[in-house]
Amino acid sequence: MIIHFTVKSDAVLGQRISKHFVLSPMREMSWALHVLSRPTDHGIFLRWVLDVRKRMNAFVTPNLDEMTPFFQGWVQAMIPLARVGQSTAEFTEEWDRYMGLSVDELRQIYERVRHRWTKEFDQRMARNSEWEHLTLLTESCWWSQWDLQLEWLRDRLGFFMRDFWKREFYGVWQETVSYLEHDINSRLTGNSESTVFWQEISPRFRLDTELSSMQVHVPWKCEFCVKPATVMRLFPSVFCWPHLWVDGDEGQIAVSYQSMAVRQWAMPVPSSVALERALDALSEPTRLLIVRHLVGSMSTTSAISHALRLSAGTVSRHLTLLHSVGLVERMVHGHYVLYRTNLTVLNSVAQELQSFHREAVPGFLGWNE
Numbered sequence: 001m002i003i004h005f006t007v008k009s010d011a012v013l014g015q016r017i018s019k020h021f022v023l024s025p026m027r028e029m030s031w032a033l034h035v036l037s038r039p040t041d042h043g044i045f046l047r048w049v050l051d052v053r054k055r056m057n058a059f060v061t062p063n064l065d066e067m068t069p070f071f072q073g074w075v076q077a078m079i080p081l082a083r084v085g086q087s088t089a090e091f092t093e094e095w096d097r098y099m100g101l102s103v104d105e106l107r108q109i110y111e112r113v114r115h116r117w118t119k120e121f122d123q124r125m126a127r128n129s130e131w132e133h134l135t136l137l138t139e140s141c142w143w144s145q146w147d148l149q150l151e152w153l154r155d156r157l158g159f160f161m162r163d164f165w166k167r168e169f170y171g172v173w174q175e176t177v178s179y180l181e182h183d184i185n186s187r188l189t190g191n192s193e194s195t196v197f198w199q200e201i202s203p204r205f206r207l208d209t210e211l212s213s214m215q216v217h218v219p220w221k222c223e224f225c226v227k228p229a230t231v232m233r234l235f236p237s238v239f240c241w242p243h244l245w246v247d248g249d250e251g252q253i254a255v256s257y258q259s260m261a262v263r264q265w266a267m268p269v270p271s272s273v274a275l276e277r278a279l280d281a282l283s284e285p286t287r288l289l290i291v292r293h294l295v296g297s298m299s300t301t302s303a304i305s306h307a308l309r310l311s312a313g314t315v316s317r318h319l320t321l322l323h324s325v326g327l328v329e330r331m332v333h334g335h336y337v338l339y340r341t342n343l344t345v346l347n348s349v350a351q352e353l354q355s356f357h358r359e360a361v362p363g364f365l366g367w368n369e
Contacts, residue, residue, distance in 0.1 A: 020233045021184040022082045026094040029169045031239035034071035044266045047366035077247045106150040114143045175362035176238045179261035183236040202244045277325045298338040
């Protein structure tokens with residue numbers, strides 16, 4: 001279940017950091033169609049998916065459902081890669097190149113993708129519920145029906161995607177492209193250390209200490225050989241979530257990965273360790289009761305025990321923990337030890353909870369309604 005990038009000659013992976021980032025509207029739209037065809041698998045986009053499918057007429061939706069397998073990486077492999085040095089492609093330009101694929105080019109892509117599904121796909125993953133709806137792609141008989149229809153299939157998918165772009169996706173692309181541009185600029189101007197760079201692209205990347213090979217933890221068994229002339233293009237994506245997709249041949253490799261913006265929208269907002277420890281302490285009802293009792297007053301263990309009808313041992317144990325996280329203060333007065341609530345810590349907990357904030361998300365997600 002690991003893709004291996006290996007190095008030939010002097011093509012050190014560590015020298016390929018920030019090599020070639022590309023924004024691809026057609027590739028991004030194909031991932032959106034992948035999400036759209038599997039609405040229950042992508043909760044972050046559920047509102048958008050439901051709205052779009054509702055707008056689709058009775059003719060379009062069955063077509064989408066029928067095309068679902070093709071958006072599981074096949075279409076991404078068919079979209080021609082941008083020229084070296086081109087950072088942002090236009091949809092019409094990409095679409096024209098896609099529709100211009102020759103029979104030989106289609107055959108090469110077709111064989112590569114078919115081999116990946118039928119030969120290299122881990123059969124254990126095919127039995128996993130996440131992949132259950134795509135087990136047909138591991139069967140050679142399913143692929144044989146397209147052997148003589150590749151041009152027809154290209155045209156059918158192409159015209160469907162062009163219609164979807166005009167009707168639904170152009171506005172979405174306009175909303176999300178700024179997030180993808182920010183992702184690229186952040187990586188190009190940030191820490192250039194190779195190991196950090198690849199791990200920031202995706203936690204599924206593992207770069208070895210010699211910088212001569214890299215493992216990608218996804219449910220495939222593939223090997224990509226990186227030669228000195230191999231071009232590695234990286235495509236940040238909003239809709240490729242939470243997935244990582246790698247495809248290509250010896251000459252060029254395409255990596256679609258989850259953009260930083262999606263992580264900010266989909267993952268929990270960050271919190272401090274102090275907040276987590278304080279809330280963990282207050283989650284126990286008896287400890288919360290003791291903190292409430294000590295607000296605005298001071299008391300001894302025995303007095304707390306008497307007031308709250310708790311054993312002295314129980315009170316002592318809870319006070320020790322509350323003191324360790326800073327929620328109560330301990331003061332020695334003669335022969336007595338007095339406890340009181342640390343209002344400074346309580347106020348900081350309240351302020352941090354009130355400061356929870358998430359970056360604005362694009363309007364198409366519909367979260368602000």
